Amino acid sequence: MEVSAAAALGAGIAAGIAACGAGIGIGLVSGRTVEGISRQPEARGILQVTMFIAVGLIEALPIIAVVIAFMLLGNI
Secondary structure, X not given: OOHHHHXXXXXXXXXXXXXXXXXXXXXXXXXXXXXXXXHOHHHHHHHHHHHHHHHHHHHHHHHHHHHHHHHHHOOO
């Protein structure tokens, strides 16, 4: 296997796994937030703010993975 082919394969796998992990994480955070809101409706605002911060941090992982993937390919 050529080095550029291995880099392309590694970049694709890294971006895919990062996207799957982020999807699972966001699903868990959102589900727990809905569960918390249903148990304690008066804490809705605080829970939503915390959820949006967590989702933003979780979304940073696939963005970083894509940047690293592009760096592996030499496109940056």
